[in-house]
Amino acid sequence: GVQLVDLIATLTADDDAFPASRPIPISINATAQRLCVSRAHIRRLLDRGQDEGLLTRKREGTIVLSETMRSTIRYLQALRLYGFLVCAARTHAAIQ
Numbered sequence: 099g100v101q102l103v104d105l106i107a108t109l110t111a112d113d114d115a116f117p118a119s120r121p122i123p124i125s126i127n128a129t130a131q132r133l134c135v136s137r138a139h140i141r142r143l144l145d146r147g148q149d150e151g152l153l154t155r156k157r158e159g160t161i162v163l164s165e166t167m168r169s170t171i172r173y174l175q176a177l178r179l180y181g182f183l184v185c186a187a188r189t190h191a192a193i194q
Contacts, residue, residue, distance in 0.1 A: 105133065109123070121156060123160050124160065125159065147161075
């Protein structure tokens with residue numbers, strides 16, 4: 099699931115908002131191949147996200163993230179960056 103969220107976040111790189119508020123094109127086949135999982139697994143994840151109100155799947159092969167999902171992605175990315183900064187600070191302190 100986290101890999102799919104990361105991929106969705108990278109698919110939105112050309113939008114002026116992060117993550118995108120516009121429809122995001124996503125191919126189940128290409129996504130499954132890229133993440134080395136089955137197409138059924140990707141479909142289940144997307145269906146679960148829709149059931150939870152995190153995204154809306156459109157017929158034309160796009161998804162639209164809810165504001166809750168967009169906020170969660172921003173939080174997760176910030177948390178990761180914080181973790182990297184803590185590691186960098188500790189490494190810097192250890193080599194001084």
